[in-house]
Amino acid sequence: METHEIFEKNKPEVKSTFDGKPTPAFISASWVALITGMVSYCIGLWNATMELNEKGYYFTILLFGLFSVISVQKSVRDKQEGLAVTDLYYGISWFATLASIVLLTIGLWNADLWLSEKGFYAMSFLLSLFAAIAVQKNTRDVKFIEQQKNDG
Template sequence: MENQINYSTEKKENLKKPTVFNGKPTAAFIAASWTALLVGMISYCVGLWNAEMMLNEKGYYFVILLFGLFSVISVQKAVRDKQEGIAVTDIYYGISWFVTIASIVLLIIGLWNADLWLSEKGFYAMSFLLSLFAAIAVQKNTRDIKFLDENGAD
């Protein structure tokens, strides 16, 4: 019995330690995030500019885009603040999520009732969602870089 090897101890010793990740986004991810945001927003706005709809309808869809962008940035900030131990009130956190969902629901209702081709409805939905996702990524990158710059990380 003395010659037995304790494999569980040996395996633990041979495990490689994880690489330390400093959290700084790569230049490629930053560029991809900004590109996605600009492509989504510009596509959506060009689509509105060229759409054959009344000005008040164009305004409705444009305000929904702005509303959605602001709301997802607010959600990202609230989630990140909670994660970092920064005080976030439940009412602010809840409102941030509510307005994000409301912007998406308002777009769905508007597109459902719009006299547009299905391809146009899909175009607006996809460019809207691309813009929202990209805004979250850009906000995350911006916050990560600022945090690392203030704390002297590489």
Template sequence: MENQVKIQTEKKAKEKIKEDFNAKPTPAFIAASWGSLLIGMVSFCVGLWNATMQLNEKGYYFTILLFGLFSVISVQKTVRDKLEGIPVTDIYYGVSWFVTIASILLLIIGLWNATLDLSEKGFYGISFFLSLFAAIAVQKNTRDVKFLEQKDK
């Protein structure tokens, strides 16, 4: 009996979240998110292109950028799915967080051991984190707009 009450209470809470959410992201925020993503990714890639490091090092940093972008999008999706009441396995949720942390640690370890100037290390770190943050914002905006379109139908 307690489980039924708990499940019904959880369902009502999730339905209330769905009913209360009606804030469509503004076009300015959407544009700023896409602009930040573009600036972060292009800056990181141009920095790699102009770097004097070996090709395998450039590949390492480029792969970490792609790995990080995919992982934060996956984390944002699982968090949003849970919020909307869409089932998400604990394993996938945990793996999403693990690969996000792993991509950040791999970048930090790579930059720590690299023979680059501190200004270059800072540049790659900042452009990487700008890209990750912007990817989360773009994914959130996309989900918000899609959610509101489906809600209106």
């Protein structure tokens, strides 16, 4: 008998209770990251010594980025679950996500800010985008699991 066959034969049976639902700790951490990123970014804008139109530009990029990453996550998940997603919408979602990151990069590159301020805006922006994806995924997972429990 081969070694791997002996291992498989003597392997203890593990009962899994994992149902695919994200843990409360992960859900909470995702929300904390999203709120932290967004609030930090907005506090930074509020306290910045830039013109109001510049503040509006950076705030709009944050909103644009958050919406676009949620749209990408939804499109990817819809495709994964076999729901119809047009290639046009999927492409626009990715384009908008990349455009928001490029617009922030261009804005910060040309801004008259200290390097530490530029880094702060970049990091709080990226934290917000990543957390928005996680929150959207968690929301979708919880709803999916609850729907499965109700259906059967």
